[in-house]
Amino acid sequence: MDTGTHIVMGIALGGLATLDPAVGVDNPTAQAVMIGTLVGSQAPDLDTVLKLRNNAKYIRNHRGITHSIPAIFIWSFLITGLLTIFIPESNLLHLWLWTLLAIVLHVFVDIFNAYGTQALRPFSKKWVALGVINTFDPFIFFAHIVGIVIWTFGGHPGLTFLSVYAVLLVYYLLRFAMKRRIIEQLHKRIKKIDQILISPTMRFRHWHIAVMTEDKFFVARSVNGRLIFLDEFERIPVPQTEVIKAAEEDDNISAFLSFSPVYRWEVDEYTDHYEVRFIDLRYRSKGYYPFVAIVQLDLHLNIVSSYTGWIFSEEKLRKKLELVPE
Incomplete structure (x- = not known):
């Protein structure tokens, strides 16, 4: 999910925690739990900083090890330990449990996106992606906002967010039913x-x-x-020509291929260079396929420039490659 949704989920869990007798409403444990659920709801996305390096590192690693089973426990122990230093009166066990729940919920809801996570690591590096909820789902986000508003105006936070999550459970089941119907329609149309x-x-x-x-x-x-x-x-298999093999050595291309499950490829030869392009077919928008990986090689198969990521026009792609079209 997006950052905003993870934040409101952290607030919601802090409100839900008031149903726990050991947490209560207005005491050091409640304060620590609210901070713990807020920070825990964001912690797995610390790998977003990889985007500052380059898209290849981000694509290959985002929602990978930071969303794994060991990382979930490391985050929970780290956050709980830091909070008990600043709020020593808090109940350690219940603070840890609610912080852990916030981190688990973050990873769990990410599984429902098309992007998915490597949540089964270290047992499997397979990407788990159920594809029923968009990265930003307006209904989920605003359902949390409604709960926060009710809480602000005096509603019981625990009961309010218990109701919100009951509604969201039904919503998720509805999304699964919608996806199943699409799959049934496709099997009737395509053999x-x-x-x-x-x-x-x-x-x-x-x-x-x-x-x-x-x-x-x-x-x-x-x-x-x-x-x-x-x-x-x-559907033409990617030929293992010398040009393709050289292109696949590039970090941007290899990152794309490690992430994208369905793509087509193109190879163009010009007077002074080759261009190899891989195009993800999942995200067609306004007649354009915005998620691509492209590499340019000279005639000796040395990599000249490359790029992977989201791009919505050929002109912008050329600028990314530092080659403005003539």
Whole structure:
């Protein structure tokens, strides 16, 4: 989820914790728990700082080790330990338990995005991505805001957020039912499907879809329960030519390939260089595929420039490569 949603979830857990007799409403433990749930709800996303280095590091590592099982416990012990230094009167066990819950909830809700997490590490490096909730879901965010407003105007925080999460449970089940219906529709339209990748958008009944069969890629959208097919590509394996092999040595390309499950490729040869491009098919927007990886090599197969990330026009991509078109 986005940072804003994780923040309001941290506040909500702090409110929910008032139902715990050991926490209460207005005492050192309640204060420590509120801070613990707020910080814990953000802690796994500390890896966002990798974006300051480059997109390749961020794509390869975001929601990886910091969202793993060992990291969940490390974060909880670290945050609890620091808080007990500043608020020693707090109940250590209950502070740790609520802080731990905030961190677990962060990782848990991220699993429902199309991006997913490596939450099963160290047992598996597989990305777990259920694809039923957008990174920012307006309903989830504003449901928390409503709960916070009710609390501000005197509502009981524990009972208020217990009600909010009961509503959200129903909402999540509804999203799963919507996704299942889309999958059923796809199987009626396309035969011998190998894989379906569905990405929710911020709009409640709009979904991005990429489908792989033995020899085709289909790009589609579900709008208000209706399937709309947008593109169709031949599924051609990436040839292991010398140019491709050299391109795959680049950090941006290898990061993209480690993350993207469905993509097509292009190789262009110019008078003085080669250009290799990989294009993720999951996020088509206004006729453009914004998530790409591209590398340019000279005729001796030395990497000249490269980029991976979100880009919404060819002109901006060229600027990223420091090559403005003629």
